[in-house]
Amino acid sequence: MRCLTCQYPLSDLQTPQCPECGRRFNSFDASTFDTRPPFLFWRYWLPGVALAIIIGFLGFAGLSKINSTGWAIWIGVPIVAGIAMGIYCRVKNAMLIMTGLFVIGGVVVSLAFAHIAGIFCAVILYVVCILPFGFGVFIGYAVREDALKKNPMFRAYLPLILLTFPFAWHLLGGAGGGHTKEISISTTRIVIGEPEDVWDALMFFEDVESNPPLLMRIALPRPLYTQGPMDSVGDRRVCVYTKGKLTKEITEVSPSETLAFTVVEQEFEPSVRLTRGRFALEDLGDGRTRLTLTTRYVPVHSPRFVWHWAEIVGARTLHTHVINGIESQILERGAALAEFEGP
Numbered sequence: 001m002r003c004l005t006c007q008y009p010l011s012d013l014q015t016p017q018c019p020e021c022g023r024r025f026n027s028f029d030a031s032t033f034d035t036r037p038p039f040l041f042w043r044y045w046l047p048g049v050a051l052a053i054i055i056g057f058l059g060f061a062g063l064s065k066i067n068s069t070g071w072a073i074w075i076g077v078p079i080v081a082g083i084a085m086g087i088y089c090r091v092k093n094a095m096l097i098m099t100g101l102f103v104i105g106g107v108v109v110s111l112a113f114a115h116i117a118g119i120f121c122a123v124i125l126y127v128v129c130i131l132p133f134g135f136g137v138f139i140g141y142a143v144r145e146d147a148l149k150k151n152p153m154f155r156a157y158l159p160l161i162l163l164t165f166p167f168a169w170h171l172l173g174g175a176g177g178g179h180t181k182e183i184s185i186s187t188t189r190i191v192i193g194e195p196e197d198v199w200d201a202l203m204f205f206e207d208v209e210s211n212p213p214l215l216m217r218i219a220l221p222r223p224l225y226t227q228g229p230m231d232s233v234g235d236r237r238v239c240v241y242t243k244g245k246l247t248k249e250i251t252e253v254s255p256s257e258t259l260a261f262t263v264v265e266q267e268f269e270p271s272v273r274l275t276r277g278r279f280a281l282e283d284l285g286d287g288r289t290r291l292t293l294t295t296r297y298v299p300v301h302s303p304r305f306v307w308h309w310a311e312i313v314g315a316r317t318l319h320t321h322v323i324n325g326i327e328s329q330i331l332e333r334g335a336a337l338a339e340f341e342g343p
Contacts, residue, residue: 001025001033048089049103051159056081056107059166060125061116068170070302076166078129079136081107084162086140100137104129118243120219121271124310128303182275185312186294187319193330195256195281198289201329202259202279203230215317221268222321230261237261244268248277257281272297272311291326293319 001010008020010033017024025032059077085103089096108126111117117125191198216222221243228237230250239246244267252260260278275296282290295315301307 001027001035004032004034007034044090045095045099048085048087049099049106051088052081052085052103053106053110055084055159055163056103057110057114058163060107060111061114063166063170064116066170069300070170072166072170074125074128074301074303074306075132076169078104078132079139080162080165082133082136082138083140083143084136084159085133086137086142087144087158088140090144096137100133101130104133118219120215120310120314123219124306128306182296182298183308183311184294184296185315185319186292187316187323188290188292189323190284191289191291191323191327191330192287193289193327194287195283195289197330198281198291198326199256201326202281212321213317215313216321220314220317222318230259236264241268246274251276252278256283271301271307271314272299291323293322295319 002008003010003018003021003023003025005023006018006021008018010018010025010027013019016026027033056077059080060073063073063077081103082100085100086096089099091099104126107129108117108122111125112119112122193201212222221241224240224242226237226239229235230237230248230253232253233250235250237248237250239248245265246263246267247265248261249264250259250261252258258278258280260276262276263274266274275298277296278292278294280292280294282292284290295318297311297315299307299311
């Protein structure tokens with residue numbers, strides 16, 4: 001027997017009164033006490049949450065190690081993690097939604113701490129996972145209400161079946177990688193300065209000392225310093241970033257007009273494979289120059305309807321940082337020259 005109010009055990013008591021909360025009971029009247037085991041709420045949500053996080057983490061980690069970059073990892077893994085939660089997490093609908101958001105966050109934070117996914121990719125992953133994870137939860141709920149009641153043994157082997165599904169999808173061609181189409185992103189700004197001044201600052205555009213934007217500080221690689229010349233065609237310049245190095249070979253040099261290069265080596269593995277870049281300068285007169293920075297790359301991630309916009313944000317952020325650095329160098333050189341010449 002247990003107390004109706006606090007679930008305290010009522011056996012072997014000298015008086016018909018709960019010593020915990022003071023509620024009275026009658027051992028001959030079943031309506032005054034409870035015989036059911038106490039309700040432990042964590043048993044209804046913890047198994048599903050833990051299993052979904054484990055399946056999600058192992059799925060993403062395993063597929064990333066075999067260089068899966070497509071639908072199998074970005075859609076398949078969230079679906080099976082959602083199915084696991086829908087089956088093993090028995091809570092009401094509103095709580096199920098909140099718990100699902102927590103599960104996705106737990107997976108992406110685990111991947112970030114394990115250095116399997118960068119912060120930028122982790123944020124994109126969180127956004128991408130919401131819909132397929134919810135779809136998986138719906139499937140899991142339906143399976144729990146039907147198949148598991150008819151075949152309880154299915155429940156014991158289901159986690160292993162779920163975990164192998166994304167890998168099978170990858171092996172059967174669901175990776176969605178192998179992109180070959182080159183994509184171009186350009187940023188144009190009118191810079192205060194003669195083309196010659198912009199060109200001089202451009203020669204040191206990767207030695208940027210200006211404060212980078214928040215996205216670059218926490219997620220994207222940013223340029224630190226460079227080694228090697230880029231005065232003539234064929235020169236190679238090693239550009240050191242916070243996450244690795246790029247080696248660029250100069251393919252076109254027209255002083256105060258054009259600087260173009262190809263990427264011959266990329267040591268770090270971001271969300272894209274960089275291929276080419278180009279700076280174009282146009283004299284507008286009155287001490288103004290139109291500067292256009294173009295980056296070309298081959299994407300590696302799918303689905304493209306998600307990653308295309310993420311890549312644009314990343315490229316625009318890097319372009320803005322570089323152009324800001326060029327502008328600041330022009331201003332610093334102008335100030336230094338004015339101080340040297342005196343009044």
